[in-house]
Amino acid sequence: MSRLTHRPVRFGQRRTGQRRTQPRPLAALLSVATALLGLPSLAVAYDPPVDKAEGVTVRIEAPERVEAAGDTIDVAVIVENAGEAPLSAHLRIGLIDGWQADPGEFADVSVPAGETRRLTCRVQSAADSYAAHYPIHVRATVRRPDKPELKLHPIAVLVVDKAGGGGTRRAADWKPIVLAPDTAFALEQAAARRAVMQVFGKPVEVSEVGWSGSHPQHSGSLNRVDSMLGDVTKPCLGIHPPWRDGQSGTLAAEFPIQLPADTPATLDFSVGMNPEGQSDGVTFRVRVLPWDAPAGEWGEIVWERHTAAKTWEDHKVDLSKYAGKAVRLQLESHPGPKNNTGWDSCFWAAPTLVVGNPPQADPSPPAWDRAVTLGRGTVAGLDCEYRVVPGNRGLLDAAVGLVTPHQTVWFRGFQITVDSARLDASRSALALRSVEVQRPAAPGAPLKARHHFAGQDSEFDLVGELAATDGVLTASFRVENATEPQPWRHIHIEDAAVGPWSLPLERLFAGTGNVVVKPGRYRLGFDGHRLSTSFVGFEFTPQLCVIQACDVPPSHLDVIPAERHFSLHAAPDFRFTFIPAPDAWEGVKKWRDVNGLRPAGGVRQAAGRFVFDLWGGRYRDSADELRRAFRYGLTDSMVIWHNWQRWGYDYRLPEICPPNPQLGSLDDCRYLIESCREAGVLFALHDNYIDFYPDAEGFSYRERIAFHSNGTPVRAWLNEGRQAQSYRYRADQVEPFLQANLRWIRENLAPTAYFIDVWSSIGPYDYWTSDGRFFDRVFTRNTWGNHFAWIRQLLGNQAPQISESGHDQLIGWLDGAQTNHLRVGNPLPGYYQWSVWNWECQDAERVPWFDAAHHDRFVLHGAGYEGRYAAGLDTRLHGMYSDDYIATEVLTGHPAMVSRPFGEDVVRKYWLLSRLMRALALDRIESVEFVGGDIHRQHVRWQRGGEVWCNRGESDWEVQGTVLPQYGFLAKAPLAAAGDDSKPQVVEAAVARKDGIIVEYARSPEWLYVNGRKSYGGTLPVRPLPGEFRDLGERRLELQVNWQLRRNLPENYVLFAHFCDEEGAIVFQGGWEPRRPDGPIPGTVATVLRAAVPEQLEPGDAVELRIGAYDPRTGRRLTLAGPRDGEGRIRLGTLAVGEDAKLTWTAQSGSEDPVQARMNAPGKVIDFGDVATAQGVRINREGGGVRVTALPHAEDAVEAEIRLDRLWGGPVQGVR
Helix, strand or coil: CCCCCCCCCCCCCCCCCCCCCCCCCHHHHCCCCCCCECCCCCCCCCCCCEEEECCEEEEEECCCEEEECCCEEEEEEEEEECCCCCEEEEEEEECCCCCEEECCEEEEEEECCCCEEEEEEEEECCCCCCCCEEEEEEEEEEECCCCCCEEECCEEEEEEEECCCCCCCCCCCCCCEECCCCEEEEHHHCCCCEEEEEECCCCCEECCCCCCEECCCCCCEEEEEEEEECCEEEEEEEEECCCHHHCCEEEEEEEEEECCCCCCEEEEEEEEECCCCCCCCEEEEEEEEECCCCCCCCCEEEEEEEECCCCCEEEEEECHHHCCCEEEEEEEEECCCCCCCCCCCEEEEEEEEEECCCCCCCCCCCCHHHCEEEEEEEECCEEEEEEEEEECCEEEEEEEEEECCCCEEEEECEEEEECCEECCCCECCCEEEEEEEECCCCCCCCEEEEEEEECCCCEEEEEEEEEEECCEEEEEEEEECCCCCECCECCCEEEEEECCECCCCCEEEECCCEEEECCCCEEEECECCCCCCCEEEEEEECCEEEEEEECCCEEEEEEEHHHCEEEEEECCCEEEEEEEECCHHHHHHHHHHHCCCCCCCCHHHHCCCEEEEECCCCHHHHHHHHHHHHHCCCCCEEEEECCCCCCCCCCCCCCCCCCCHHHCCHHHHHHHHHHHHHCCCEEEEEECCCEECCCCCCCCCCCCECECCCCCECEEEEECCCCEEEEEECHHHCHHHHHHHHHHHHHHCCCCEEEECCCCCECCCCEECCCCCEECHHHHHHHHHHHHHHHHHHHCCCCCEEEECCCHHHECCECEEECCCCCECCCCCCCCCCCCECCCCCEEEECCHHHHHHCCCCEEECCCCHHHHHCCCCHHHHCCCCHHHHHHHHHHCCCCEECCCCCHHHHHHHHHHHHHHHHHCCCCEEEEEEHHHCCCEEEEEECCCCEEEEECCCCCEEECCEEECCCEEEEEEECCCCCCCCCCCEEEEEEEEECCEEEEEEECCCEEEEECCCCCCCCECEEEEEEEEEEEECCEEEEEEEEEECCCCCCCCEEEEEEECCCCCEEEECEEECCCCCCCCCEEEEEEEEEECCCCCCCCCEEEEEEEEECCCCCCECCECCCECCCCCEEEEEEEECHHHCEEEEECCCCCCHHHHHCCCCCCCEECCCEEECCEEEEEEECCEEEEEECCCCCCCCCEEECCCCHHHCCCCCEC
């Protein structure tokens, strides 16, 4: 579909059927580095700048944008008095970061009854303002006769379009880079670089030194990037000539160079074009001019070529005639003879000044007879010797071998970047001055190497140590003796990875849990959704796997099969651990034993508890719903309450207290928390210290906000509903806001657990301050961890600390997280297409990877927020209550998670899983087997004797006489250890096929739960089908929709109709007559949908009709029968716009609802042995008899035959 754009929903304009509160998408969490110039246009919205109470209104009138830093604007403050008595107001103007108001306050402002006063002031923005959002606060104190003093506080938020001095970082000195003989200098790594730009017909412009980004007027750009053409990736200077607003021009990267005398010199490089463009080509030119030529002068052309090649072209230019001279070297990208700049994104790849004869890498195999043997280790019977052959560059190009009796696997050194330069190859912007290798002084001692590097204005030592410790190989690197930090300059390890391996990769294990077979090229970033583990498994052969682990937060995992590069990437100072093992699971057990991690204090409290993950609802109503759930026995639980903050969910943070009055009173919120406390259920409130909003008290770029290395503030989440942009906290500035909030919360609400968003969903980050000081990711991690520990102590009783998604770098501080266990596959269109590992491979499957290492010291809940787990698939089959989702919870041993306080599926899931998860709590995984070599059939053994069989394959699998369909499981686990003379009490649970029907059951010493699944999937038996379509002309349409009803819609639910683009975003909506399809049951009722197609849809455009039913009070959507889109909507068909606005309707092809295959629609009675029923019941021991409880909201009368003589070995005395 073409030319359709989705406009964000503005605050106060919530669309019909739109959900009010959801977990945010990861894409909104990941902050993309913005260029120093060309910052994308910022939206201005936030809440309106008005505050009112008791007939008094104070409003700010100000422009939305300030053109440039330092500009002055006129601001008006309006005071309206709708009361019957005069008032007197004192108004103070509040600004941040050097902004000034004249006057800054208005004292004794008198406003007669029924009148309005307008006051004006001049506000001057600071000359060093950033291109960012700035607040104007008006704090009004209002006095009225015989009434209490009134406080009002409107806030306006403005955008500065053009930054001033803020954002300028330290540049390298503009002086010739002196090249020594026998050097291969990597130009793209050079700090002394500037851009020379010219729009044709205008003067030449020269940037500041070190500039990169996009020019704000013509969008010519220069950036350092890694680019892949033809499956080959190279480090590049990426250039696009000036092009914006019809302009055309040329751009060059310019370098000051001093070549040595009497030494040959060449420029070696490759060129190529963006493979996705349609360019007519770029003219690549190499120019040279004298060092002292005027700035902005173009040099002599010594080489040029016009090409549109989309694979690398290799070239070499002889520069020997400039030997002994200081020159400026220009690498120019010109649009060519037609001056056509369309799609002219191009690359200068690996531009290298080769002087003399630089040392070359040794391609020969390692001489293992010269190796240093560090020690030995044994894992699950596999003996391994660790050997190292140092290279010409010490450990950086060493051969590091893991030698087993039957196989040797090794890798070539360590790829390390410091000060933007690679250190492991002679092609670098830094020179290796010396290497000192110190062999082990005694058995078990490390091999040490000190590598001394120097650059144009930097110097440091890189110290590496390799050792065999606890039977595993460790490699650690750190920077010592570095040039003293300066503003915006800090010498540290910026990236580190191992070099290429000697063997290809067969399978890979990573993250919360995926095995990837024959993986293609991919980068898996470190966060709670993707690379949530600081350890990965590389399986090279069926008998040899290597675990690579890291002690600091990794940045990502890279897999590049063509280069045999498979490695975690980490920074700053780090320690890698390598564990060879006969399979990945034995290797991860060894990692579990040697990593030294210990559980935080609240793990024992949180482990095994069922989780209510609640994002909407009023305090008291939800408390009453939870109380109903508790009466059904759902008390081995925890409640996470997300939406309660003073100004609404994730807005104006960190101002979160008191609770949002739109959801109830403070006493209502206390009632909610106390309801849980009385039932023994933990209760956690949601908090956030990533997103700092400009309209919040205490906001300041200078003092509070993290910065990119280019001197621009880091944007955090964009609250799309309010179009409010937040900015990222400096980790060193969180404490005063967090502690003030928590002390108020403890005093007034007293939750028994706590949830902080994002901290285990994104990786801990490096950041800079506004004045150029550097803080690394380890500081950020430790700071967050200490805050969790402080909150746990403040709330008392080892109150569990929970976060989002869950990565392993906060273990020991954080107690648990709400998992997001994503799948590997192709993204589906829609909101959650980001929520998939889009990784080309032969095969892949979810596995319990994280839990194999950390199940007993970190509590992961559920399998993911429903939208993220399903990621566009039908949520009835892949959502939170589906067999797919439940199978993943069981496979990993995670406490089950639900999204509602009460309901049939909530109770059903608890009865099925709670005792099993209690039995597996704090246990350790002993082994994982792919049965028959099939990764989709998994058998997990636990140390205390539990066993789980999970079938994620398409065909049935019989296990111990139990038939497991796809997403079926069988689990058996002993409860807490019994005495020596007693038989362990065992919990058993399953989703299995009986008599051809998929059913579920759970047995434990306390209860028996069986469900023949006459009702399943949370699907209301209501299916809409498209009927007659009419094009009414003038872009209007009418569609009859026939509703097959086995039950009417619940009270308060009405229909909605969304006409959507291919991503599922709403383009326009329709109206219904009537608004509900009520009628005789069973039966079919017709409704009519009418809509007008907006003018923005042109001939050739198409939209998809997705319909459903929702409750206007809560925004909650019903689960209806039919083809679903993963967002609670049924797909009905496609509407196309033709010539002359003719409308064409194509109905969705009819198909059997796939949920039917997983339910017992005919109501066949299933014989479970001791109970026979088609429905869901739980049988509890009670005294000498039993109590039978049906699932809530059962549509029909529940019938069950209970054989008392068979229950728990029987007989029992009676039934209640």
